[in-house]
Amino acid sequence: MSRFRDAALVTIALLATPAGALAQDAAAGEKVFARCKACHMVGEEAKNRIGPELNDLIGRQAGGLPDFKYSPAMTKAGEGGLVWDEETLAQFLADPRGFVKGTKMAFAGLKKEEDVANLAAYLKTFSKEAAAAPAAEEPAKAEEQKEEDKDARAPDASASQKQAATGQNTEVPTHGVFHLGRPATEEEIAAWDIDVRPDGQGLPEGRGTVAHGEELFAEQCASCHGDFGEAVGRWPALAGGHDTLTDDRPGKPIGPYGPYLSTVYDYIRRAMPFGNARSLSDDDVYALTAYLLYLNDIVTDEEFELSKENFTSIEMPNADGFVEDDRLQEPHYAEKGEPCMKDCKPGKAEIVMHAAVLDVTPEGEGDEENTGGSID
Numbered sequence: 001m002s003r004f005r006d007a008a009l010v011t012i013a014l015l016a017t018p019a020g021a022l023a024q025d026a027a028a029g030e031k032v033f034a035r036c037k038a039c040h041m042v043g044e045e046a047k048n049r050i051g052p053e054l055n056d057l058i059g060r061q062a063g064g065l066p067d068f069k070y071s072p073a074m075t076k077a078g079e080g081g082l083v084w085d086e087e088t089l090a091q092f093l094a095d096p097r098g099f100v101k102g103t104k105m106a107f108a109g110l111k112k113e114e115d116v117a118n119l120a121a122y123l124k125t126f127s128k129e130a131a132a133a134p135a136a137e138e139p140a141k142a143e144e145q146k147e148e149d150k151d152a153r154a155p156d157a158s159a160s161q162k163q164a165a166t167g168q169n170t171e172v173p174t175h176g177v178f179h180l181g182r183p184a185t186e187e188e189i190a191a192w193d194i195d196v197r198p199d200g201q202g203l204p205e206g207r208g209t210v211a212h213g214e215e216l217f218a219e220q221c222a223s224c225h226g227d228f229g230e231a232v233g234r235w236p237a238l239a240g241g242h243d244t245l246t247d248d249r250p251g252k253p254i255g256p257y258g259p260y261l262s263t264v265y266d267y268i269r270r271a272m273p274f275g276n277a278r279s280l281s282d283d284d285v286y287a288l289t290a291y292l293l294y295l296n297d298i299v300t301d302e303e304f305e306l307s308k309e310n311f312t313s314i315e316m317p318n319a320d321g322f323v324e325d326d327r328l329q330e331p332h333y334a335e336k337g338e339p340c341m342k343d344c345k346p347g348k349a350e351i352v353m354h355a356a357v358l359d360v361t362p363e364g365e366g367d368e369e370n371t372g373g374s375i376d
Contacts, residue, residue, distance in 0.1 A: 025114075029122025031116045035220060036107070037275035042126045051105065056126040057084050062100070073102030089123070090116050107223040196266040200312040203265070207307035208287025210294045216284055217291050220273040229253065229295045239295035245321065255296025259319050261311065265289050 033042070039051035046053035052068040062071040062078035070078075077100050082088060092099045093116045095109045110116050196202040212235045218227070226232050229239030241251020251257070254264050269285045271277050280288070290306035293314065306314070331337055 025118045026121040026125050028114075029118035029120070030346075032110070032119040033122055034276040034279060035223070035273070036119075038224065038273065039105075039107075042123065047360055054123055055126045056128055057089070057123050058086070060084050070178035071102060071104040071261040073100055074104075086120055086124070089120050093119060106228070107303050186273075194270060196262045198260040198262045200262070200308070203262075203308045203311055205308055206286050207305055208283050208285070208290055209305045210287075210290045210299070210302055212284075212289025213287035213289070213294075216280075216288050220276075221288070224274060229292065238292055241298075245318070250274070253296065254292055255298060255317065257318055257321075261289065261293075261314050261316055264292060265311075284351035 011048045036051075036054075039049055040054050041049060046055050048065070048068045052065050052070070060083070062082040062084060063075040064078055082100075084092075093110050094106045096103055096107055098109075110119065118201045153197060194202065217225075217229075224232055224235040225238050226235075229237060231237035237251065237253050239253050239255060241253045241256045243256070244251040245256060258264060265285055267281065268288055269278075269282070272288075274277065290299070290304055293306070294302070294304065298314065298317065327333055332339065
């Protein structure tokens with residue numbers, strides 16, 4: 001009993017600690033903000049996404065942007081006098097749903113006090129107060145920046161030499177091209193050649209444990225996909241759905257549905273976390289993949305470590321559940337026939353159901369209502 005009481009006291013102490021009580025590091029806060037980019041924007045090009053843009057947040061009344069649809073709870077909190085300053089922002093960042101009960105913000109909160117303080121410091125740099133401060137840039141530093149900009153605009157002689165050495169700098173045809181750009185170098189191609197195939201081809205060196213994957217998931221994935229992959233709102237579920245493939249509405253998490261583990265690794269590596277893609281190391285991707293295997297009961301050992309060496313030994317439950325796409329063998333394709341336009345359903349096309357179970361990733365405010373449709 002005392003252990004739970006102590007935990008509650010720690011939580012209360014965290015909520016009561018203003019961000020200003022800790023040393024603040026705006027640069028570190030920018031890294032913390034990477035977890036927020038899926039829903040929020042800051043800077044000159046900032047606009048509302050799933051969440052409101054956060055420019056001039058300090059001093060703003062909660063629910064105060066006229067062009068964003070807040071939850072009733074947030075609007076009510078603002079009308080009740082809630083204004084964002086370092087103290088109120090710190091409390092909200094630590095426990096959003098506890099501080100404003102009923103908020104539609106899905107993020108569970110920052111666990112570390114220093115992350116709260118640093119993120120608050122970073123957001124403060126986008127306030128009018130920070131913008132009004134004189135920019136004390138040293139003349140020498142300004143000149144140095146000019147030289148760097150000049151160098152950046154100068155032609156890349158080394159790149160031209162490489163093209164000549166590799167035979168890429170060949171005669172350019174005069175018809176059918178716009179004469180823009182240049183051929184990609186081998187290094188540039190290699191940077192994008194990151195696909196991973198079912199047989200393991202393309203896997204990078206690395207390894208990651210279930211335990212490390214759980215930490216990464218809690219920090220960067222749980223706000224959208226749930227603490228245990230069960231999904232939040234309309235974000236996709238990553239676990240569960242076992243024995244549902246024959247149902248009218250089957251679950252499609254990676255466990256019961258995905259045929260290849262390489263698809264999981266490849267997608268996380270190139271597209272996640274949402275809003276901050278390609279920020280994970282290869283070891284991090286191995287760890288997250290291992291944790292998803294654990295959530296789906298494909299591996300049951302909490303100390304399991306996934307690596308390039310044992311990757312292809314993992315067999316997915318639905319590996320035999322897909323068939324080869326043979327549409328090119330159908331008469332319409334094989335014989336290049338005309339599509340059938342006879343015996344069509346008469347009358348005007350009508351929407352007969354909404355695609356409410358597609359688990360489409362939300363892209364912006366109001367998408368909760370725009371679930372798409374199926375026409376007949």
